[in-house]
Amino acid sequence: MTVRPTLAVVGATGAVGTVLLQILSQHADIWGEIRLIASPRSAGRKLAVRGEEVEVLALSEDVFEGVDVAVFDVPDDVSAQWAPIAAAKGAVVVDNSAAFRMDPDVPLVVPEVNPHAVRVRPRGIVSVPNCTTLSMIVSVGALHAEFGLRELVVSSYQAVSGAGLAGIAALREQLKLVAGTELGTTPGDVRRAVGDATGPFPEPVALNVVPWVGSVADDGWSSEEMKIRGESRKILDRPDLRVSATCVRVPVVTTHSLAVHARFENEITVERAYEILSTSPGVVLFDNPAAGEFPTPADVVGTDPTWVGRVRRSLDDAFGLEFFVCGDNLRKGSALNAAQIAELIAAEWSAS
Template identity: 75%
Template sequence: MNRGPALAVVGATGSAGAVLLQILSQHADVWGEIRLVASARSAGRKLVVRGEETEVMALGEEALDGVDIAVFLVPEQVAAQWAPIAAAKGAVVVDTSAAFRADPDVPLVVPEVNPHAVRLRPRGIVASPHCVTLALIVAVGALHAEYGLSGLVVSTYQAVSGAGRAGVETLREQLSLVAGTELGTGPGDVRRAVGEDTGPFAAPVALNVVPWTGEPAEGGWSSEELGLREETRKVLGLPRLAVAATCVRVPVVTTHSVCVHATFENEVEVARAHEILATAPGVVLLDDPGAGEFPTPADAVGTDPAWVGRVRRSPDDPYALDLFVCGDNLRKGTALNAAQIAELAAREFRG
């Protein structure tokens, strides 16, 4: 019988929860009881984890009693309410929402980059970065360890699943409206066909790109753009790192992509950058454009690593690299990073 720590998966019935249950069944089994928790309307459902059907419990204090580690895959407002309660009951909380990422008493952890930070949790909570940050940070972190990162300019190409099931449903509905038509050839024709209901997006996403994700923030930036800036600084321990981001929604179901311009304190070489990336944990290097080999969301979806290609030294700056990164936003971008953090915390219970 496995006498490992008791794990609660809070938000087990959501998209990220489904991926986490797959990961728990695929990874080495370090857990004792696995308790599945969701909203009251999902209580009583049965889901399979580790090959066994497990009944979903309603989120409440009883569901959190006796839990050693609790992974929260829920909206920010739910995490803000219940994560401190779980921590007060003695659980190590791993939260994937934005509720605690900026809290100085909550470490922001990417296990390939700063695993030691898991133990530095005065509130009993460990936060996982936004899925866009996670799409690039493993590759950028590996390069930083060699060259010393001094600045980032990034443009993101974010999948609609980053906006949840509503985002995916919106794209599929819009695609059904434009399929087999000549739309996209005249000003405003896609917008007229789609109508005013653009779902969670500010504009139609089918046959289009939308240069806005998140909420309005100071200076014309979006909350996700500024969040990527602050999260990258926090994970890398570079509080003054220059970061500028433009976040764009694209008609891709799952897997975020990021175009990265990174400047460093030391001169860079592509051959050495290839060596670093080829051996970096959590990274797959695919970089032979002449042979048509470079990462795309269609290749990276459903996989764990960050896929990296198009690695080039800037023609005007020997201290700068340009690269393209793809990462599945439901796996490494949410569920996998949470699982990795939880597995690090589980080591503390061995004895």
């Protein structure tokens, strides 16, 4: 009889945790115990996993006893403190936070792109990329394998759930405040109507777009933009990749979109790009504007793959390709990618 590995989900009650429990309930059931962990505030709540009610335990050192794989979806500082504790207890940690992503001793893994990287994890920690990087990198990685990527210029259209449940709540509240009004026509009218209901965002997102995501990094860049650059380089193992990202929040609940301009070492044909995108695992090519076919968040939300459309060769550059991607930031953008990594580790564990 096979003994199945024990999985811990740390941050089980959050936006990503909730989706992770759904995914674990839908995927092949490879786990023995699934232990749910959250802050003491949420301890004692019961959540459904695999059709059973499971009680949430408070985060503590002891709670990692006997855990084989622990998926963390908690703020950076909580991961920074607790992931090494879980690892010291013998769990392999799959961490969704930014705390370890750029640590050279922590692999940054996208199973469709660099699955091999998961095996070398000196700290016992594997990082999940940022949701914005993840929303494009499966398609970008597939094209890179064929054409050799040199440069990315990307602009994001990021959903409010990237800021968690508080982000969703803020947008819902703001939408109520602006619906049925004539707002959005004079300077500041939306800001005054929204008042202090901005939630985790620096400006109203309803009837607006906000060109700022994350914290202040050097030279005018945002932390989110720097993550896309650093993480893309690390995942693709191209430390000299040129990356310019502009990150913008839009009034969408869930699913990040990106307009991607990519330059490659080799000349592009749209035909070959189509072949690659239509056969790559985790990618759906949806690209026929004349028939009204291009991905939008409203159609992509709740699905697993990265949807790619608007594929066209740069008009003035035979080495350039333009495309538009949509990916559910709570699924492939975090929970699904974490589940896939956990499953890769479980497969090792079962094979050993």
